[in-house]
């Protein structure tokens with residue numbers, strides 16, 4: 186398979202082809218995810234909760250993120266690797282440049298940052314410097330303490346409009362992918378339609394260009410899964426088969442189903 190690049194994913198959006206992404210943190214799973222045909226791996230700061238046992242992503246450091254990005258890059262063959270910039274490492278443009286440099290040198294092909302229009306200058310600087318950026322809106326877990334918990338975002342008219350305005354501004358600033366977490370399916374669908382860049386959803390309905398799930402959630406290892414998670418191990422004989430079923434289900438538009446979405 187040819188390496189997946191940002192051009193591949195942007196072409197998918199233009200052609201109306203869905204693609205899948207999995208948040209994973211090590212070499213052995215990166216290899217299996219590649220074999221399942223999944224086109225993108227997110228080295229997510231969710232590793233703070235999944236691997237380290239914290240109750241938020243706030244304690245995750247750039248040292249942690251580089252360590253796991255290097256591990257994923259060693260196991261990767263052709264997927265595009267996106268890495269999260271950790272909490273407060275991009276609060277000003279200079280810090281963002283230092284963080285993005287470390288992640289790209291660790292093997293990431295793209296970085297992800299959480300937030301709205303306040304990130305526009307940072308995104309322009311990173312993109313001009315050669316760093317593709319995914320902007321993450323909706324439920325932004327690094328802001329759990331300002332949001333007052335892990336809650337669905339954009340449920341009223343004003344909040345939904347704010348998300349749309351943010352999405353348009355972020356694309357204009359140079360973001361090459363937009364990720365939406367825990368927003369009503371109708372809001373995510375409207376945003377996907379308004380943008381030329383691919384959108385990735387998690388708890389954002391079936392009308393985004395792509396879907397992402399955390400590996401350990403989709404393998405049924407989380408004792409308290411969120412509404413948007415499907416356990417792909419339930420009808421699989423192996424982890425490899427569960428990963429392939431997930432990829433197929435996303436491409437065919439069978440996942441997420443209405444029971445995984447918010448109104």
Ligand code: KIV
Nearest residue numbers: 208229230231387397
């Ligand atoms: O850190 C992560 O894994 C994420 C996904 C949940 C989107 O940001």
